[in-house]
Structure formats: structure tokens, C-alpha cells
Amino acid sequence: MSTVAIPLTQTLSVKTVAWAVLIAAALAVMPFALGEYQTILLAYGLIFAIAALGLNLLLGYTGLLSFGHSAFFGTGAYAVALMVKYLHVQSMELFLLGTVGASFVVAMLFGFVSVRYTKIFFSILNLALSQVLWSLAYKFYWVTGGTDGLRVPTPTLLGGAVGATDDKVHFLAHAYYYYVLVLFIACVLVMWVIVHSPFGKALQAIRDNETRAKFVGIRIRRYRLVAYLVSGVFTGIAGALWVPLNGLTTPDILYWQFSGEIVFMCVLGGFQYFTGPIIGAVVFNYLKSWVVGATTYWQGLLGVILVVLVVALPTGIVGTAKRLIDKTRGATSA
Amino acid sequence: MRIVNLAHGNLYALGAFVTASLVGNLLAGMRPLFLYFLIPAGAFAAAAVGAILEPTLLRPFYRRAEEYQLLVTFGLLMILEDGLRFIWGPYPLSASTLFSELGSFTVGDAIYPTYNLLVIATGILAAVFLWAFIYRTRFGLLLRATAQDMRRASALGVNVNRVYVQAFTIGCFMAGLGGAIVVPGQSAVLGMGVDALVLSFIVVVIGGLGSLEGALVGALIVGIFREIGITVFPEIELAVLYLIAAFVLLVRPAGLFGRPA
Numbered sequence: 001m002s003t004v005a006i007p008l009t010q011t012l013s014v015k016t017v018a019w020a021v022l023i024a025a026a027l028a029v030m031p032f033a034l035g036e037y038q039t040i041l042l043a044y045g046l047i048f049a050i051a052a053l054g055l056n057l058l059l060g061y062t063g064l065l066s067f068g069h070s071a072f073f074g075t076g077a078y079a080v081a082l083m084v085k086y087l088h089v090q091s092m093e094l095f096l097l098g099t100v101g102a103s104f105v106v107a108m109l110f111g112f113v114s115v116r117y118t119k120i121f122f123s124i125l126n127l128a129l130s131q132v133l134w135s136l137a138y139k140f141y142w143v144t145g146g147t148d149g150l151r152v153p154t155p156t157l158l159g160g161a162v163g164a165t166d167d168k169v170h171f172l173a174h175a176y177y178y179y180v181l182v183l184f185i186a187c188v189l190v191m192w193v194i195v196h197s198p199f200g201k202a203l204q205a206i207r208d209n210e211t212r213a214k215f216v217g218i219r220i221r222r223y224r225l226v227a228y229l230v231s232g233v234f235t236g237i238a239g240a241l242w243v244p245l246n247g248l249t250t251p252d253i254l255y256w257q258f259s260g261e262i263v264f265m266c267v268l269g270g271f272q273y274f275t276g277p278i279i280g281a282v283v284f285n286y287l288k289s290w291v292v293g294a295t296t297y298w299q300g301l302l303g304v305i306l307v308v309l310v311v312a313l314p315t316g317i318v319g320t321a322k323r324l325i326d327k328t329r330g331a332t333s334a
Numbered sequence: 335m336r337i338v339n340l341a342h343g344n345l346y347a348l349g350a351f352v353t354a355s356l357v358g359n360l361l362a363g364m365r366p367l368f369l370y371f372l373i374p375a376g377a378f379a380a381a382a383v384g385a386i387l388e389p390t391l392l393r394p395f396y397r398r399a400e401e402y403q404l405l406v407t408f409g410l411l412m413i414l415e416d417g418l419r420f421i422w423g424p425y426p427l428s429a430s431t432l433f434s435e436l437g438s439f440t441v442g443d444a445i446y447p448t449y450n451l452l453v454i455a456t457g458i459l460a461a462v463f464l465w466a467f468i469y470r471t472r473f474g475l476l477l478r479a480t481a482q483d484m485r486r487a488s489a490l491g492v493n494v495n496r497v498y499v500q501a502f503t504i505g506c507f508m509a510g511l512g513g514a515i516v517v518p519g520q521s522a523v524l525g526m527g528v529d530a531l532v533l534s535f536i537v538v539v540i541g542g543l544g545s546l547e548g549a550l551v552g553a554l555i556v557g558i559f560r561e562i563g564i565t566v567f568p569e570i571e572l573a574v575l576y577l578i579a580a581f582v583l584l585v586r587p588a589g590l591f592g593r594p595a
Contacts, residue, residue, distance in 0.1 A: 065404065132580070
């Protein structure tokens with residue numbers, strides 16, 4: 001990954017802010033413009049975007065490819081489900097609090113073990129560790145429900161101020177959608193600050209040249225661990241937001257193939273860009289829902305898309321779009 | 335050869351499906367003795383697929399970062415998995431006649447299927463052949479030289495591309511053989527590839543990447559732990575395996591028999 005540099009010139013210009021506000025406004029009017037089904041689909045996309053954003057802090061900025069991020073998504077989801085089952089919690093804020101705690105602990109454990117390694121060893125170690133969680137969720141059926149999973153009822157939002165209405169779909173497509181949207185925007189902002197902070201720059205330095213970064217005085221392992229923690233917590237939050245929408249959590253979301261899907265999102269959007277994972281996740285979500293409806297062999301079709309993407313368009317949607325825009329601009333100015 | 339193939343398990347499944355459909359369905363009426371010789375058909379099918387895949391899909395990625403290999407082979411895994419579903423449908427295939435034909439014998443109180451002896455014999459034979467192939471033939475020499483230093487081997491006149499294809503094909507052959515040999519004992523089902531991948535991955539991590547002896551010892555450790563686990567601690571049987579793998583990676587990143595990179 002070290003061969004592709006993330007453009008360092010990206011700074012917060014007026015134009016960027018204007019675009020971001022415009023897109024946020026567009027997302028805010030979506031429930032009125034789209035039907036309930038489409039709005040919920042979009043909410044899924046935004047949630048996956050948070051997860052992909054978390055993964056990309058490692059993949060794009062630190063140069064570590066994790067094939068085990070389903071562990072954090074699943075931790076988030078199961079943390080919520082277990083809080084419902086054993087503590088009878090209903091408040092979404094408490095869910096998020098519990099999830100942040102749980103995914104932090106898991107990320108601390110996994111990160112302590114895995115940041116000692118890089119490249120394929122890191123990827124595969126993460127895969128193995130995430131599979132530990134999967135097998136626990138799969139086998140301890142009296143706690144986790146096994147393959148049946150755990151049901152999660154619709155939570156109350158904002159400390160009980162907004163309760164679940166009788167019309168669950170309406171609730172999910174409106175109140176819950178805005179809840180997801182606000183958290184999504186918050187996550188994007190936080191990630192933007194992280195990536196453009198000295199800490200984020202240090203991560204990129206580690207990615208580009210580990211030895212030099214060490215000479216400059218960066219404590220590589222600690223930086224990687226912190227990046228891993230942030231990444232894990234982001235993905236955990238996504239898992240917690242996903243559960244009420246899905247209404248059920250099963251061991252599938254802990255399985256390593258789901259990790260592969262999160263990686264897929266980053267590659268699809270272009271992991272070299274800040275916006276890449278966001279766009280990749282939303283597009284992947286539409287793509288998958290369309291492909292699954294269109295053919296029984298959706299998995300194979302997605303596989304073909306992934307292979308073509310990696311072979312032909314390694315910079316993803318954002319990178320390709322950027323190149324096309326630059327090309328047309330060059331053509332008009334010349 | 336430093337190729338990490340996430341689709342390897344699917345080649346194992348391919349071997350199983352090919353053998354099962356040949357032995358169990360298409361030629362089921364033939365004499366059993368003849369059918370036993372058909373078991374390796376699955377291995378040849380997997381090898382053929384491997385020989386096509388390496389030059390077309392994997393070769394372009396040797397120059398790029400290793401992570402791209404993971405991505406491409408992950409895509410390949412999805413394609414192969416659905417390819418199997420497309421050809422053989424979603425239902426399990428079995429070739430159990432070969433299994434029951436041999437009957438079973440008793441050791442003390444335990445009943446043991448005779449077919450499993452055949453499996454064990456095949457496993458030992460395959461291991462011996464592979465070892466002899468890699469450590470006792472000229473081709474094996476070229477293979478090891480290429481794995482150690484591809485550019486130098488190439489400069490000395492080794493056709494590196496051919497070595498890569500051959501090595502990958504052999505790897506796929508072994509995967510297919512593994513699938514083909516278990517299929518009389520248990521049926522070929524979708525998803526068996528992914529399960530096998532995860533297990534063989536643990537095996538290789540424990541044994542050490544790029545080490546044959548390590549893979550053999552790792553396989554024994556995983557096999558024995560699984561059997562003990564199923565009877566003694568069934569809930570955490572899989573978790574224990576992954577934890578062993580994680581622990582080995584921590585203590586000896588190169589695995590039990592691997593040389594540190």
C-alpha cells in the first residue's frame with residue numbers, strides 16, 4: 001500500500017465546506033424525497049460508511065489491511081443485543097456508550113497482539129482473532145442464540161424523548177434515520193480531524209516509510225495501537241447503529257467474510273481518499289441489494305466486480321472520478 | 335512462493351464436487367474397484383483450474399503490495415463458491431458407496447471404518463511424494479531457489495513464470511486431492527471450502543509459512559485438538575484452535591518450523 005500516496009494538500013477550503021454542507025443538506029431531505037424502503041436502505045449505507053471509515057484509518061492512512069474488522073462490528077451489535085437481553089436497556093445512548101466500551105476493550109486486546117505485525121501477518125492475525133469471536137457467538141447459543149441470533153427491539157432515542165412508535169418502519173425511516181445521519185456526520189467530522197491532525201500525519205509517515213518515521217521519533221507501535229483503537233471503536237459504533245435497523249444480530253456479521261465486505265467497500269470507493277470509504281460503502285450497499293435481488297449468484301457477481309476493480313481500477317470510484325474530472329478540465333483549458 | 339490464496343479452500347471444495355459427481359452420480363453403476371481409481375479426478379480438476387488462474391489473475395500482482403493478493407483471491411473465493419453452486423446446485427453431493435463398500439472393522443470396542451485407512455495412506459503418500467518432489471528433484475531445487483530469490487533465479491536462467499505456474503498447480507492439486515479423498519466419507523456441500531480454508535490456514539500458521547514439515551505437524555496438532563475438543567470442550571473447540579494460532583503467531587511469528595523472514 002505504501003506505493004500510493006494520499007494527497008497531502010487536502011485542506012479545509014471554503015469549497016470543501018460548501019460541498020460537505022450541500023451533501024449533508026441533501027441527505028437531510030432524503031426521507032421526504034424517497035420512500036421508506038429507500039430511506040432505510042440509505043441508512044444502512046451510512047452505517048456501513050462509518051465502519052468503512054474506521055477500517056480506512058488503518059488501510060488507507062496507516063497501511064495496515066485488517067481482514068478481521070467484522071469482530072468490532074459484531075462486538076457493537078452483540079453488545080447492544082446482550083444489553084437488551086440481560087440489562088433490559090432500551091435507550092440508544094446507553095447502547096452507544098456500552099458499545100464504545102466493549103469495542104474499546106476488544107480493540108485493546110486484539111490491537112495489543114496484532115499491531116506488532118504488518119502486511120499479510122497483520123491481516124491474517126486479525127482474521128484469526130475475529131474468528132475466535134465468531135466461534136464463541138456461534139457455539140454459546142444459550143447466551144448468544146447461536147445461529148438464530150438475538151432479537152433487538154426498536155430503542156428509544158435521546159434519553160427516551162423519542163420513543164418507538166407503533167409503526168416501526170415509519171420510525172426507522174424518519175426518527176432513526178436522522179439519528180444515524182447525525183452520528184454519521186459526527187463520525188466523519190471526527191475522522192477528518194484525526195486524519196488531518198499531527199497524529200494522522202504521523203500515521204501516514206509510518207505508512208510511507210517506517211524506518212524514517214522511527215528516526216523522526218515517532219513511537220510506531222503506540223501510534224499503530226491508537227489508530228487500531230480508533231478504528232475498532234468506529235466500526236463498533238456502526239455495529240450498534242446497525243442492530244436496531246436490522247432487528248436481529250446473527251454470527252454472520254462476525255464471520256470473516258463480512259470483514260471482506262468492509263474491505264471491499266474501501267477498495268470500491270478508493271482507500272487512498274478520505275471520501276473513498278464513505279462513497280464505497282453507500283454504493284456497495286446499493287450494489288449488493290440490487291445484485292441480491294437480481295440473481296441467485298450475487299456472490300459470484302460481486303466477486304467479479306471486486307477482481308475487476310482491483311485489476312483495472314485500483315484507485316476506486318473516487319480516484320477514477322478525479323482522474324476523469326482532471327482530464328476533462330485539462331481538455332477544456334487547453 | 336509467498337502467494338496467499340484465500341480461494342484455496344474452494345479448490346478443495348472443487349475437488350470434492352468433481353469426485354462426488356463422477357463417482358456418486360455419473361458413473362455410479364461401474365465396478366467399485368474402478369471407481370476408486372477415479373477419486374483423484376477431483377485433484378486433476380483443481381490442478382487444471384489452478385494452472386489457468388495463476389498466470390491470468392495472480393501473476394499481475396506479484397509486483398504490487400501483498401495486500402492486493404488478499405483482495406483478488408477474496409474476489410476469486412466468491413466467484414468459485416458461486417461457480418460450484420451454478421454447476422452442481424445448492425444440494426449436497428455424496429459418493430458414499432465407496433465408503434460403505436469397504437465396511438468397517440473393530441479395534442477393541444471401537445468400530446473403525448476401513449475407508450479411513452485409505453485416507454490415512456493417501457495422506458502419507460501425498461506427503462512423501464510432495465517432500466520428495468521438492469527436496470529430491472531438479473524441479474524442486476528450482477522451486478526453492480525461486481522462492482528464496484526470484485530475481486536471482488531469473489537471472490540465472492530459471493523460467494520463473496513457469497515455476498510459479500507449476501508450484502501453484504501442485505498446490506491446487508493437493509487441495510483438490512484433499513477434497514476428493516474426504517468426499518466418500520462425508521458429502522460435498524457448499525461452504526466446505528471456506529471451512530477448510532480457515533482450518534488449513536490455522537495449520538499453516540501453526541506450522542510455519544513455507545514449511546512442509548510444519549504444515550504436516552500443524553495438521554496433526556489441529557486434527558488432534560479438534561477431536562479432543564469435540565468431546566471435552568465442544569463449545570470452545572473452534573475458539574481454542576484460533577487461539578492456538580494467535581498464540582503461535584505471537585510467540586513464534588514464523589510458526590513452529592518456519593524460518594524467520
